Amino acid sequence: MPDTPRPRQPAEQISELTTARLSLYLRCLEAMDAEGIRTVSSLGLADHCNLNAALVRKDLAYFGEFGVRGVGYFVKHLKRHLKMILGLDRHQQVVILGAGNLGFALADYPGFRAEGFNVVAMLDTDEAKVGTRSKSGVVVCHMRDLEQIVARDHIDIGVLAVPHGAAQAVIDQVIATGVRAILNFARGTLRVPPHVKLKSVDLSVSLESLSYFLAQSGDPNG
Amino acid sequence: MPDTPRPRQPAEQISELTTARLSLYLRCLEAMDAEGIRTVSSLGLADHCNLNAALVRKDLAYFGEFGVRGVGYFVKHLKRHLKMILGLDRHQQVVILGAGNLGFALADYPGFRAEGFNVVAMLDTDEAKVGTRSKSGVVVCHMRDLEQIVARDHIDIGVLAVPHGAAQAVIDQVIATGVRAILNFARGTLRVPPHVKLKSVDLSVSLESLSYFLAQSGDPNG
DNA sequence: CTCTGTGAACCACTTCACAGCA
DNA sequence: TGCTGTGAAGTGGTTCACAGAG
Structure with a gap:
């Protein structure tokens, strides 16, 4: 060395x-x-x-x-x-907004834990889901407890996995609690204040870029 | 007009x-x-x-x-x-490789159907999963039926949602059946021949870019 | 007058090429 | 000699600014 x-x-x-x-x-x-x-x-x-x-x-x-x-x-x-x-020498605390299919999949995504991210909870407004757990044990809490969870677990990063109709409202709530970094999976453009870092992953856009490639290259199946 | x-x-x-x-x-x-x-x-x-x-x-x-x-x-x-x-004037046929959490989440992702993508099936090697269906009705088939399904349903796009250890082997199989466009969610670098379009979405990299932002901007929670 | 289509200017990222250290 | 660190050149994408169509 x-x-x-x-x-x-x-x-x-x-x-x-x-x-x-x-x-x-x-x-x-x-x-x-x-x-x-x-x-x-x-x-x-x-x-x-x-x-x-x-x-x-x-x-x-x-x-x-x-x-x-x-x-x-x-x-x-x-x-x-x-x-x-990369800030991975300490565990980043993560909360997932939205306990749908995608939220559960992200909660159990092995890559997150491997790289030092700690998924604290999923949040949802559906009372029926509250209290249930993902396979790896991440619990679903009610969205109304957002502020308390962010404070208690020192949340660093919010992951937005709600339907795109709810996305702007939920992201506004999350930012209001002081979270400054958000990974977004909802479609469409979201507005955030300048001190907040928003990273969006648009699955439809990714698929459509493949579709464009096939359309251009004279798709034999087309 | x-x-x-x-x-x-x-x-x-x-x-x-x-x-x-x-x-x-x-x-x-x-x-x-x-x-x-x-x-x-x-x-x-x-x-x-x-x-x-x-x-x-x-x-x-x-x-x-x-x-x-x-x-x-x-x-x-x-x-x-x-x-x-973008090639969306006709329905692109999609197959999902891997019927884990992520595979199921993608199978039911409403954005895909909305944009004209048709998820035909999930494929997995786990016999216990074969025959089960996602909430929206996408069925799990055995990976050994890959070639037959690609031919029968004129698959355009493969979505790779398998653990990263299996990713290269599975993508090789898919390419061998003639699929020329692949959306990959596994971590790490995959090798594909030049005629194949590979688009990778690395969730860990996305989260780590947020982590970097927090580390640089003097994270108050740090 | 409004708003498109586009050459030119600008800027950012990548690659080249090489000086310099082990 | 082998490989890093870096200025200079090259490439590609974005913004500017304006001619020209409606």
């Missing part, structure tokens, strides 16, 4: 594209560490992620000089630093 | 960013049409989607001159054309 890891607070604003790749690098490093690999070059990481080696070096260099010239990066060392950079 | 809609096959390759925005525009137009709005300007669409008006005009102009100077775009007319461009 290098003597002095020199982590650095990045001077400029880091692009979302870069931070998304940091997650990919971390995924690779975890796999490599599990296989007992000690060091990896930028080219090694790049190939694994289908990226350019210079891009990998640039991404990492924003945060410090983690590499050793002539050698590469120490897997354990870099892994630890990426976790810190 | 304009006399002659002049749809156009785009000369250059269209960026994925553009096609994703076409889906957003379509979503807006559907809402507007439902409200009885007849025409909309590029600025109107742009505001609705938090975009720039020139960008909207550029995106649309790739595919033809749909607008009328001094007026804007006719909602019904543009909606119809966007659907054609």
Whole structure:
């Protein structure tokens, strides 16, 4: 291991594209560490992620000089630093809004727990669902207890899995309790104040981009 | 309505960013049409989607001159054309690989049916699940029937919702049956041949980008 | 006068290429 | 020699600004 890891607070604003790749690098490093690999070059990481080696070096260099010239990066060392950079060195507390099919699926999604996210509860307005639990044990609470749960469990992130008609109303409630980061699965555009980070995953848009591809490429089934 | 809609096959390759925005525009137009709005300007669409008006005009102009100077775009007319461009004028046949929590959630996701996607079946290797149905009636079949189902139902799109350890093996099987478009929810990098379009949605990466935001902005809960 | 369609300017991200350290 | 870190070049996407149609 290098003597002095020199982590650095990045001077400029880091692009979302870069931070998304940091997650990919971390995924690779975890796999490599599990296989007992000690060091990896930028080219090694790049190939694994289908990226350019210079891009990998640039991404990492924003945060410090983690590499050793002539050698590469120490897997354990870099892994630890990426976790810190991504805020994964502590458990992020997550609440899921909406206890429908998607809410339950997300509550039990193994990837979340593996990366250090702690799903505290699902919230719903349907009294019949309140008190039930997902397979992995996440409990459904009533939406009216939102504020209390956010305060009690120090919720960091809200995951919006409600029908799109209810989305704006629910997100407004969540923001009012002080949550500043929201992952949204509802369709359509949501309005949030500037201090709140909203990340939307639109499943229909993703499918439609595949549909476009098929339509353009002269779909033989078409 | 304009006399002659002049749809156009785009000369250059269209960026994925553009096609994703076409889906957003379509979503807006559907809402507007439902409200009885007849025409909309590029600025109107742009505001609705938090975009720039020139960008909207550029995106649309790739595919033809749909607008009328001094007026804007006719909602019904543009909606119809966007659907054609995105391949939504016919029902895309979808099969879901993996009948876990996520598979069931996707099978019942109302957005898919609304946009013209037809979820034919879920496939799984777990004999105990075979024959069961989702709430909306999508049936679970055995993975060994994959080839037969793809042929019988003219499957266009495969949705991969299996644990990430099984993902590469399953996607290889699906591609072997001739499916050319796949929406992937498994973590990690998958290899596909060049004629296949793979779109990956990585939920962990999305959450981690929020985690990064909180870590950088001096999380008060941190 | 309004609003589209589009060349030109601008900006951001990626890749190249190489100096410099182990 | 091998590989990082980084300025410079290249690429692609967005915004500006305006000519021109209705």
